Amino acid sequence: MNARNVTVMTFNLRRQSAEDEGNAWSFRKGYAAEVVKRYRPTVAGTQEGLYDMLEYLDRELPEYGRVGEGRNGGTENEYNAIFYRKEELAVREWGQFWLSEYPSEPREMSWGATHHRICTWAHFQTRNEPQKQFLHYNTHLDHSSQLARAKGSVLLWERLSDHKNRLELPALITGDLNAEPDNPVIAFLRGQTEVNGAHCALKDAYSVLAGNPGLSFHGFKGGEEGGPIDYIFVTPDVHVDGVAIIRDKFDGKLPSDHYPVLAKIRL
Template sequence: MEVSIMTFNLRFHTETDEGNCWTYRKDGVADIFARYRPTVAGTQEGLSGMLDDLQQRLPEYAWVGEGRKGGSECEHNAIFYRKDEVQLVDWGQFWLSEQPAGPLEKSWGATHYRISTWAQFRFKADPERQFLHYNTHLDHSSQLAREKGSRLLWERLEAHRSRVRLPVLLTGDMNAEPDNPAIAFLRGQLEADGARSTLTDAYLTLPGEPGLSFHCFRGGEEGRPIDYVFASPDVAWTGVRIIRDRVNGLYPSDHYPVLAQAVL
């Protein structure tokens, strides 16, 4: 089955962004969803009200997830999905910490609580075909937290994949460029704690460098990405691009969304 996967850091709502605050960007974010029609989209930094804004503008989508402080508190790693293409089977969430099930804990020098939301979907066109989607946001300040977080992500999703025997997708703002050990580990290029990931990075299918994905509302292409789409080895990539569109003259976020296509 063909599937399109997006990762999109929405940039949380703050009035300090002035003309780039969520008030002025929410229609643009919804336009990106409507224009590119991802089957599933892992988002980061969405506050509860922001996600409600998108839901109102995108009736063809639903979403799952909780805030990183539980319930609707704080930023979410919400997963959006097209209701006409896939059906939600199950979902859950855990913390990237030394106590993944909670209670709330910041581990390894992280400045914020960090979480991963996951969902299991079945294709409506072929209900026997299902897949897992994990979505996350690694810490921006602690390298140890990024490395330990990536290791925990791999451990959890691989155990889940082995248990249900389904392909798995991983999206996220990893706050790390491709040569960072956290990314090298997820790419299977670096062993950590005796483990080696078998995930594939969609960017590695490109003939050249993907360019910048975080741009601070300044735009541009020169640089390296920190937003990624990974998959288990039973997923075949057919394309990937960083979307650098403006909508009504504004960038929808301080991150560009990344869109990948695959066959599961």
């Protein structure tokens, strides 16, 4: 890879659930792995992966390393795991915090959230040009509480901006934000509005597109009509060369109930 070029994916894997019947993870896990093999992202922020699911992807994608823990701590419950190409990147440091009033541990859910919500982050260094480094934050905002989405996005920005300023590094965010483009949370992350006096300074990768990118959550039904809830954001010092929602099918099947999103950026 050219050390200045990074391909970024965000991919909600859809957790294993018997209620999905023929779309359960056991029937589509090979397709999820194939998406990553086909597009070869440098980094991929995933959501909803359970321990066994991620172990499967580790076996199928040996060229990738992975960081992250479950949202209930350790290996429990869903991860916001970050996968990275080991031949291209080294992990300098990584960590995790909870999007709640108690960011350091999974104590109790805040702001009306229905689940513990987390952000997993990694500080990466390119192997062929070690001075080129960046931060990657990967998250999953609450699906039911707008207050939790708003408060969580402010906490996310505060942590990322402090981290970026201390290390003087470019940064990116991937995630299922459970918010379409007209949601105030997206306006906040785009720097278009303030939340409780906080002002964000990020670029939405979709901004390079001429029109509406279309939906990213499809509930295994496919289609394009609607707006995305899966996003890639970057700090102003990162250039976005392109972005696309991947709507590939495999043997007529979709690999998840969300489409992956892929962006090409320059650090």
